[in-house]
Amino acid sequence: MPESSIETSGSxxxxxxxxxxxxxxxxxxxxxxxxxxxxxWTSLFILAAVELMIYYLIHPRLVSISPIANTVTVAVLxxxxxxxxxxxxxxxxTALSGIDLLYPHKKQSITVRxxxxxxxxxxxxxxxxxxxxxxxxVKVNNSLTKAQSNRIRGDRILxxxxxxxxxxxxxxxxxxxxxxxxxxxxxxVGSLVAMGEQYGLKIEVVNGGTLARRRVAQFRPSGxxxxxxxxxLTFGIQDVHPIPVYGVINDRPHGPCxxxxxxxxxxxxxxxxxxxKAAPEKK
Ligand code: SF4
Numbered sequence: 001m002p003e004s005s006i007e008t009s010g011s012x013x014x015x016x017x018x019x020x021x022x023x024x025x026x027x028x029x030x031x032x033x034x035x036x037x038x039x040x041w042t043s044l045f046i047l048a049a050v051e052l053m054i055y056y057l058i059h060p061r062l063v064s065i066s067p068i069a070n071t072v073t074v075a076v077l078x079x080x081x082x083x084x085x086x087x088x089x090x091x092x093x094t095a096l097s098g099i100d101l102l103y104p105h106k107k108q109s110i111t112v113r114x115x116x117x118x119x120x121x122x123x124x125x126x127x128x129x130x131x132x133x134x135x136x137x138v139k140v141n142n143s144l145t146k147a148q149s150n151r152i153r154g155d156r157i158l159x160x161x162x163x164x165x166x167x168x169x170x171x172x173x174x175x176x177x178x179x180x181x182x183x184x185x186x187x188x189v190g191s192l193v194a195m196g197e198q199y200g201l202k203i204e205v206v207n208g209g210t211l212a213r214r215r216v217a218q219f220r221p222s223g224x225x226x227x228x229x230x231x232x233l234t235f236g237i238q239d240v241h242p243i244p245v246y247g248v249i250n251d252r253p254h255g256p257c258x259x260x261x262x263x264x265x266x267x268x269x270x271x272x273x274x275x276x277k278a279a280p281e282k283k
Contacts (some may be wrong), residue, residue: 087111134230
């Protein structure tokens, strides 16, 4: 076989395997979002069933009061269901396609606010792993954040780190001032401080939701890179809405809340997404 044909068939094979890999990663990425979206859609249908049942019970009384009262009630219930359904449809389509289909709003998403607690309760009821649902929520949130990249200014980015990243034998008070870290290399905090400096970002270490909320209120960021466990990220993302958050779930090789660590490449990806620029030259 001529050399050029061999080369062409080789490059075709490489392109095919690259396509297969990107398809696999797209499927994997969609699969991680599936639990949250599936539980939300199920919650929506449960809510619709409850609505219908309530209406069925109060219908005779409404008709006896006034036909207008009946019409108004039907209209309100239908509108409520329509808002939730369209909200969830747009969230699902944006999370899966990566295209920003969310309508511009600065307020808390009613859909997520209302459906997430029902979805969480439902998942507990069917004994679905709570952390898997939270992980799925964080993945959906990150997809929505990425899809809205054109709306996000990358100028005031805050990196929020959990206190448990600091090794327990270190007595430096880094929650007051991150610069108290001397970057001794015994825990990931030092590398994260260096990364923050490299990209010119504000970094705060917080020991709970109250301090995190205070730091966000003080700095008023246009975007947040948050490292935390599934639970804290889930609550934190909802707390600071509509500020876009890119969540990075930490690793806990020694159990929860002690000597945790984080995949630095994931943090750097999140930072680069907000900064919308290539990584600076490594020295
Ligand atoms: S890098 Fe060293 S000084 Fe900084 S928080 Fe970790 S252990 Fe403490």
